[in-house]
Amino acid sequence: MPLRFRTIIEPFRIKSVEPIRFSTQEERERALLAAGYNLFNLRAEDVIVDLLTDSGTGAMSAEQWAGMMRGDESYAGSRSFFRFDEVVRELTGFRHVIPTHQGRAAERILFAEALRPGDVVPNNTHFDTTRANVEHDGAEALDIVIAEGREPASEHPFKGNVDVARLEETIARVGRDRVPLVMVTVTNNSGGGQPVSLANLREVHAACERHGISLLLDACRFAENAWFIKRREPGQAHRPARDIAREMFRLADGATFSAKKDGLSNIGGFLAMNDDDLARRCRNNLILTEGFPTYGGLAGYDLEAIAQGLIEVTDEDYLQYRARSVEYLWEKVDRAGVPLVRPPGGHAVYLDAKGLLPHIPPREFPAQSLSVELYRAGGVRSVEIGSVMFGKPRPGGGEEPAAMELVRLAIPRRVYTQSHIDYVAEVVAAVADRARELRGYRIADAPAELRHFTARFEPL
Numbered sequence: 408m409p410l411r412f413r414t415i416i417e418p419f420r421i422k423s424v425e426p427i428r429f430s431t432q433e434e435r436e437r438a439l440l441a442a443g444y445n446l447f448n449l450r451a452e453d454v455i456v457d458l459l460t461d462s463g464t465g466a467m468s469a470e471q472w473a474g475m476m477r478g479d480e481s482y483a484g485s486r487s488f489f490r491f492d493e494v495v496r497e498l499t500g501f502r503h504v505i506p507t508h509q510g511r512a513a514e515r516i517l518f519a520e521a522l523r524p525g526d527v528v529p530n531n532t533h534f535d536t537t538r539a540n541v542e543h544d545g546a547e548a549l550d551i552v553i554a555e556g557r558e559p560a561s562e563h564p565f566k567g568n569v570d571v572a573r574l575e576e577t578i579a580r581v582g583r584d585r586v587p588l589v590m591v592t593v594t595n596n597s598g599g600g601q602p603v604s605l606a607n608l609r610e611v612h613a614a615c616e617r618h619g620i621s622l623l624l625d626a627c628r629f630a631e632n633a634w635f636i637k638r639r640e641p642g643q644a645h646r647p648a649r650d651i652a653r654e655m656f657r658l659a660d661g662a663t664f665s666a667k668k669d670g671l672s673n674i675g676g677f678l679a680m681n682d683d684d685l686a687r688r689c690r691n692n693l694i695l696t697e698g699f700p701t702y703g704g705l706a707g708y709d710l711e712a713i714a715q716g717l718i719e720v721t722d723e724d725y726l727q728y729r730a731r732s733v734e735y736l737w738e739k740v741d742r743a744g745v746p747l748v749r750p751p752g753g754h755a756v757y758l759d760a761k762g763l764l765p766h767i768p769p770r771e772f773p774a775q776s777l778s779v780e781l782y783r784a785g786g787v788r789s790v791e792i793g794s795v796m797f798g799k800p801r802p803g804g805g806e807e808p809a810a811m812e813l814v815r816l817a818i819p820r821r822v823y824t825q826s827h828i829d830y831v832a833e834v835v836a837a838v839a840d841r842a843r844e845l846r847g848y849r850i851a852d853a854p855a856e857l858r859h860f861t862a863r864f865e866p867l
């Protein structure tokens with residue numbers, strides 16, 4: 408019998424390293440003041456472990472870098488485009504593949520061509536740029552995730568699932584003509600990186616088909632979603648993750664994709680679909696701002712990096728390591744008694760600031776307070792996903808708070824080692840130990856849309 412070992416190790420060696428500058432708490436205090444207590448305004452050099460996002464922050468493989476050297480920079484008909492197109496079509500099965508410089512460009516083009524003012528777009532949960540792009544075209548972005556998906560403590564294995572009864576009710580209420588498309592975000596980023604089951608996708612597919620409505624995936628983290636299906640959904644354990652991913656795409660009529668996540672690339676994305684007429688209009692729109700349809704705002708070498716990334720990301724040694732590294736941080740934070748979104752998600756650990764800081768009301772932004780403190784104490788940069796990001800002005804004054812007050816610790820792909828994560832867990836536990844001392848914030852200055860990127864705050 409061969410020996411079996413329990414430790415799941417990184418399925419790679421490190422060939423190139425990037426130094427981290429260690430700042431002191433006094434330096435970080437000054438940096439916070441200059442940044443208006445908005446972590447988006449920090450210089451990345453002033454951060455020790457950067458968990459702001461898993462988007463575009465991953466490490467590329469030797470094969471991706473090699474592909475970049477092979478990139479064909481021809482304006483039209485580049486060889487790199489055809490490689491990209493072939494890989495995306497093998498994976499997704501969609502007829503038309505339109506490269507874009509990142510996910511939100513795909514969203515902007517799709518919605519500009521598919522939506523009219525007054526339309527309604529149901530989605531499990533819209534990501535912030537997706538919501539902003541829907542609203543920009545005068546349509547309503549409606550979140551219809553299952554009830555468990557809004558409860559941090561609920562242990563449902565597929566908390567990203569769409570509430571299909573609400574989908575049916577919405578279509579009946581507003582009328583099929585005002586619902587030009589339905590989106591499903593895999594994994595459900597704003598709801599905790601939680602997956603959508605294959606069974607749920609099949610039901611949403613059936614409902615859309617019955618009403619003749621297109622179903623589009625926001626597929627940024629499709630491979631992580633496929634891995635959760637393999638591990639958590641009855642009857643799926645024997646299937647290769649890539650096979651599950653292929654089925655997910657085949658249940659949809661199209662997808663928007665940010666290659667900065669499960670494309671394992673630093674930039675890029677695509678819009679893909681089967682509808683010939685919509686694709687023609689989207690390509691024309693693309694030419695206005697992104698570029699010719701065989702590069703769409705990307706360099707030929709980016710297309711190579713994405714094509715290779717889309718092959719590597721469904722490797723099961725990689726996916727097992729990826730899921731385990733998120734779960735590892737999740738377990739340490741959970742053991743320290745910090746309330747968090749359960750069960751572990753695919754790309755991040757989400758701390759429940761409402762649970763940890765009950766003395767800070769939502770109007771004083773508890774998740775902002777917690778994320779600032781993680782930076783101040785240990786140089787760890789996270790992101791607020793709460794009322795700063797999703798709060799809405801109430802008609803007649805005041806604000807409607809977000810459903811949850813979360814702090815996301817997003818893990819870049821193939822970047823940090825276990826000791827970096829041990830350090831993060833130690834910082835989180837130390838801040839949680841003195842949670843009572845944390846205070847709220849007020850917004851000193853903010854733009855009307857997507858304010859979390861640029862708002863400035865003052866401590867209360």
Ligand code: F0G
Nearest residue numbers: 460462509510511534596625627665667
């Ligand atoms: N959809 C989802 C679910 C996302 O998470 C993102 C980006 C996008 C669309 C937009 O893609 O950034 O390439 O334009 N999420 C990043 C994050 C920014 O930090 O979660 P993009």
